[in-house]
Amino acid sequence: MNNSFTLLREQQIPEINSLARLYRHNQTGAELLSIINDDENKSFGITFRTPSADSTGLAHIMEHSVLCGSRKYPVKEPFIELVKGSLNTFLNAMTFSDKTTYPVASTNLQDFYNLVDVYLDAVFFPLIPEHTLAQEGWHYELDSPDAPLEYKGVVFNEMKGAYSSPDNRLGTVIEESLFPDHPYQFDAGGNPEVIPNLTYAQFKKFHETYYHPSNARIYFYGDDDPEKRLELLETYLQEFDRLEVHSEVPLRAPFDEPRRAEYPYDAGEDTAQKAMTSVNWVLAPHTDRERGLAFGMLSHILSGTPASPLRKTLIDSGLGEDVTGGLDTQIQQLVFSAGLKGLADENAGKVETLILETLQKLADDGLDPHAVEASLNTFEFRLRENNTGGFPRGLSLMMCTLASWIYDGDPIEPLGFEEPLQTIKAKIAAGEPYFENLIRTFLLDNPHRTTVLLKPDPNLRARTEAAERARLDATRAAMTD
Numbered sequence: 001m002n003n004s005f006t007l008l009r010e011q012q013i014p015e016i017n018s019l020a021r022l023y024r025h026n027q028t029g030a031e032l033l034s035i036i037n038d039d040e041n042k043s044f045g046i047t048f049r050t051p052s053a054d055s056t057g058l059a060h061i062m063e064h065s066v067l068c069g070s071r072k073y074p075v076k077e078p079f080i081e082l083v084k085g086s087l088n089t090f091l092n093a094m095t096f097s098d099k100t101t102y103p104v105a106s107t108n109l110q111d112f113y114n115l116v117d118v119y120l121d122a123v124f125f126p127l128i129p130e131h132t133l134a135q136e137g138w139h140y141e142l143d144s145p146d147a148p149l150e151y152k153g154v155v156f157n158e159m160k161g162a163y164s165s166p167d168n169r170l171g172t173v174i175e176e177s178l179f180p181d182h183p184y185q186f187d188a189g190g191n192p193e194v195i196p197n198l199t200y201a202q203f204k205k206f207h208e209t210y211y212h213p214s215n216a217r218i219y220f221y222g223d224d225d226p227e228k229r230l231e232l233l234e235t236y237l238q239e240f241d242r243l244e245v246h247s248e249v250p251l252r253a254p255f256d257e258p259r260r261a262e263y264p265y266d267a268g269e270d271t272a273q274k275a276m277t278s279v280n281w282v283l284a285p286h287t288d289r290e291r292g293l294a295f296g297m298l299s300h301i302l303s304g305t306p307a308s309p310l311r312k313t314l315i316d317s318g319l320g321e322d323v324t325g326g327l328d329t330q331i332q333q334l335v336f337s338a339g340l341k342g343l344a345d346e347n348a349g350k351v352e353t354l355i356l357e358t359l360q361k362l363a364d365d366g367l368d369p370h371a372v373e374a375s376l377n378t379f380e381f382r383l384r385e386n387n388t389g390g391f392p393r394g395l396s397l398m399m400c401t402l403a404s405w406i407y408d409g410d411p412i413e414p415l416g417f418e419e420p421l422q423t424i425k426a427k428i429a430a431g432e433p434y435f436e437n438l439i440r441t442f443l444l445d446n447p448h449r450t451t452v453l454l455k456p457d458p459n460l461r462a463r464t465e466a467a468e469r470a471r472l473d474a475t476r477a478a479m480t481d
Contacts, residue, residue: 002230004238005032013415016386016397020412021226025233028213028240033401033411034229035221035394041089042112042222043394045103046123049217049247049406050210051183052097056198057190058206060095061137061155063102065203066211067093068132070118071125078118087111090392097175097188097331098249099406105392109224113232120236123211130200137203138196140475149476151196151468159190166276166341169265170324170454174280174337177261177450182252184331193464196471213237215245217405221394249332249407251285258449266464267456276454277348278324278339279355283442285333286403289413290420293379295334295442297424298435299327301367301375303338308371313358314340319347332407336443339452348453356444363439372435376425383417 005023013020018037025032050059067079075081082091090105102119106112138153162168176185187194209215213236220229267274284291303311303323314323321342328335340351388396397415405411427434 002227002234004234005230011412015416015418022412025213025237027242028237029242030213030216030218030237032218032233034226036226037223039222039394040107041105041392041394042224043105043392043398044116045101045219045395045398046119047099047101047217047402047406048210048215049098050100051247051249052186052188055187055191055194057155057159057195058198058202059100059188060190062206063093063095063100064136064154065128065132066122066126068136069127070121072121073118074127082115082118086115088115090395095188097184099402103395103398105395112224116232124236128207133200133203137198149472155190156192156195159195160192162189163192164266166265166454170276170278173263173454174278174452177452178280178282178335179252183249209245210247212243212245213240214243215247219398221397252282252333254448257447260451262453262455264457264460265454266461269458273342273344274456275343275345275348276324276341277351278337278452279352280335280337280450280452281443281446282448283334283336286407287409290423293417293420294424294438295327297375297379298438299336300378301371301435309362310338310358313354317354319343319351329403345453345455352451359439359443363436363444366433367435372428380421
């Protein structure tokens, strides 16, 4: 037994045929969830809570930058070398609104250990000199003495593309509308208009603050030696002492009444029938497994299939070309959205009315019991099969644990579904209007709601480019030869 870790809890999880052990590292406070089973597709992930204080994309740029060379692996691009030489079944890094995660998976044991070692060295001991921020984040570029000054950078260019996508823009402004005065109002990926505000001092401070074991959730899964996991981690964690990291994500207080918000987007010159609208609700935090499972089922009942009543009503209305929305489970408070894209902006109010009237009718008259049964069966099949396709099962389960764990909740409870599933089924079998009550409580009577209209603006690109050019020209004018 490794004395560097304290075993907080051990639990069999029959739903996934696994033994779960939750540890805390004594010296740093880092938490480790060790899932032991016979799956040869071994998985590892290390996740840091990284709330945003602005839209410079700092978390996103850091995610790129730590993979550009580290203390033990000082090559220019170890990530690219791994991709070329590894037997991995998954290798990536991902930035979310409040967390950054580094997951890997492999069926080859030595390859797996190598991946874990490279990633641990990358996150804890990256080189990240100033030129890495310039390369991965943003920098000035001048092709010739007479050429105009330009912004360049991997993340800057990536987010320029993202901001030209209407669907991506809608998702960003929905979160912004629902969470004012909160870290979720900022774009963790980075707003191209704000990214150039990021300084190297901010960049270094962010890593020193958040990329510390005291702010880490570490995850192992598969048939590798569970004691070896502790040994591997200790070689890195022993170099740190406990740090008080203030990375908590607060709950957003509910609105007193629903709100509306309107945003422009670049749709080119042809703006006819290109508006998008969405009605959005903040439902509840990731603290109740039954409720979380029920919201997933309700989303599927309402809009998950072509015959779903809310989806079908929206399509049949002819007000727009396609539906948008669904359940967002990647932030602390679940969000449900429903809307249409490809509509005339003057019809946005009709869409909102149609959504609310449809929900009222479903709550009053009741949902089709056959549709409810079909949704329950679909969800139960998905849970029992846990078929993740080409995505490693262990990493799918890691994302499930993080929905609670990253907010200081229980990381093991989300892995067991039998009890909440049977509770829901029993309530429905007893005749309780279970989903109708959810519609009434969390949608119809919930004031934490926004209606967002994304309007095509034929002049937005020109205005944005002119503002960027003015900023760059002012910088160029202030430069000395």
